Amino acid sequence: MIFEQVNLGGVNAKNRIIRSATHDGLADDKGAPTEKLIRKYGYLAKNDVGTIITGYAGVSENGMSPYPAMLKIHNDDNLEQFAKLAQAVHKYDTPIVLQLAHCGRQTSSKTIGVKKVAPTAKRHLFYPDKAQELDTNGIRTIVDDFIKAAQRAEKCGFDAVQLHAGHGYLLHDFLSPYGNNRHDEYGGSVENRSRIVCEIIKGIKQNTSLPVWIKISAEDNRKGGMCIEDSLKICKILENAGLDCVEVSCGTVEDGMNTMRSRVMPMKAVFEYREPCASFPWPLKAISLACAELVNPLIKQPVPLENFNVPNAKRIKSVLKIPVIVVGGIHKLYDMEGIVADGSADAVSMCRPFICEPNLVSKLKSGKQKEAKCLMCNYCGLVIEKGETKCLYAKVK
Numbered sequence: 001m002i003f004e005q006v007n008l009g010g011v012n013a014k015n016r017i018i019r020s021a022t023h024d025g026l027a028d029d030k031g032a033p034t035e036k037l038i039r040k041y042g043y044l045a046k047n048d049v050g051t052i053i054t055g056y057a058g059v060s061e062n063g064m065s066p067y068p069a070m071l072k073i074h075n076d077d078n079l080e081q082f083a084k085l086a087q088a089v090h091k092y093d094t095p096i097v098l099q100l101a102h103c104g105r106q107t108s109s110k111t112i113g114v115k116k117v118a119p120t121a122k123r124h125l126f127y128p129d130k131a132q133e134l135d136t137n138g139i140r141t142i143v144d145d146f147i148k149a150a151q152r153a154e155k156c157g158f159d160a161v162q163l164h165a166g167h168g169y170l171l172h173d174f175l176s177p178y179g180n181n182r183h184d185e186y187g188g189s190v191e192n193r194s195r196i197v198c199e200i201i202k203g204i205k206q207n208t209s210l211p212v213w214i215k216i217s218a219e220d221n222r223k224g225g226m227c228i229e230d231s232l233k234i235c236k237i238l239e240n241a242g243l244d245c246v247e248v249s250c251g252t253v254e255d256g257m258n259t260m261r262s263r264v265m266p267m268k269a270v271f272e273y274r275e276p277c278a279s280f281p282w283p284l285k286a287i288s289l290a291c292a293e294l295v296n297p298l299i300k301q302p303v304p305l306e307n308f309n310v311p312n313a314k315r316i317k318s319v320l321k322i323p324v325i326v327v328g329g330i331h332k333l334y335d336m337e338g339i340v341a342d343g344s345a346d347a348v349s350m351c352r353p354f355i356c357e358p359n360l361v362s363k364l365k366s367g368k369q370k371e372a373k374c375l376m377c378n379y380c381g382l383v384i385e386k387g388e389t390k391c392l393y394a395k396v397k
Contacts (some may be wrong), residue, residue: 002231002337008323008347009245011095011160015050016340017361020048020327020349021099021162021215022248023055023067026386031058031072032081038088040358043310045094047359050347052089053213055245056164058099060142061155063102066127066137073098073149079156080276086157089150097160100149102142104170105131117142119173119180120245127253139186139196142170147203154208155261160244161210163200167259168252172199175216175234178225190233198241205226211244212296218248218312221255221302222224222359228312235316247315247325258302259353261329262378267292267298269382269392278386305376307335314344325349332371333364334387355380
């Protein structure tokens with residue numbers, strides 16, 4: 001069943017194993033896909049991945065990523081390269097979905113060169129410069145930015161778009177009572193907090209023929225943040241607005257390694273890539289790292305390590321008619337087959353395993369492997385802060 005073709009909200013996937021959106025750090029200085037990224041996606045498609053969801057592409061100047069080499073589709077400058085990206089994947093009859101994103105509070109005004117914005121002017125734990133609270137005109141501008149980005153995606157030949165409404169980014173902050181303390185039509189009730197996403201979905205539907213997917217964090221660890229009860233209501237509201245497919249994730253950057261779980265915190269990578277630790281003078285860095293390594297085994301990590309979003313995906317699927325995809329710690333073929341067979345989700349998606357093994361699906365399909373070789377060390381989740389996404393396992397094997 002896992003290797004069968006399936007229609008996922010208007011997208012004819014080659015099978016039920018999806019490459020989840022991954023920031024590759026392989027855009028040029030204008031945000032266009034580089035030839036290296038085009039070859040990378042072509043290789044994924046050639047090796048039987050069911051569908052590729054791109055790394056997040058910025059839709060607004062004030063919503064770009066603090067990470068280097070983010071994809072950008074906020075204007076018409078990069079359409080030729082985005083079209084080449086879609087063509088490289090379609091060569092192998094593989095669908096490709098463009099993920100659209102606005103980073104909201106989860107960026108740095110200094111890094112992106114403009115004042116960052118958010119539903120509410122709250123500080124972020126890792127990006128402490130205060131965001132400017134959006135007024136209704138600003139919200140309408142961002143809604144329009146998403147719609148125009150989807151129109152560009154359609155021109156470039158993408159099969160669908162996915163709205164990034166998880167992991168602490170702008171749309172997640174609108175949906176979450178933690179990030180949204182507004183008292184107007186965009187805040188308060190679940191219906192109001194969902195309004196901006198509904199407007200984006202309806203606008204894309206009215207102006208393109210593309211299916212609209214979404215990625216959500218069904219829960220996070222923030223006090224007063226997203227909970228599964230709200231997510232069930234939100235997903236139903238979005239389905240009624242025209243949503244075609246939902247991918248279920250969890251967490252935010254602020255709640256640590258909840259989204260990408262590991263047995264221990266990758267301290268060496270933290271001190272090599274994450275600020276301010278990465279900029280410590282060498283003697284201070286060496287001493288701090290040694291101390292951090294001593295206490296690291298005592299730092300409580302989120303559990304379980306594998307298949308951790310499956311229960312929430314199953315609950316969400318139970319209230320929806322549209323397809324549900326689940327991501328998060330899925331590594332074993334046995335688990336993938338079970339998730340689909342028992343109705344927990346219609347498909348599974350993975351990020352880290354494909355960083356480690358872009359030819360993973362062909363290995364699983366041929367029987368060469370029964371599970372991914374990814375160690376879940378989370379080196380890849382930190383290296384992106386300085387450059388191209390890489391795998392520690394691939395580096396040392």
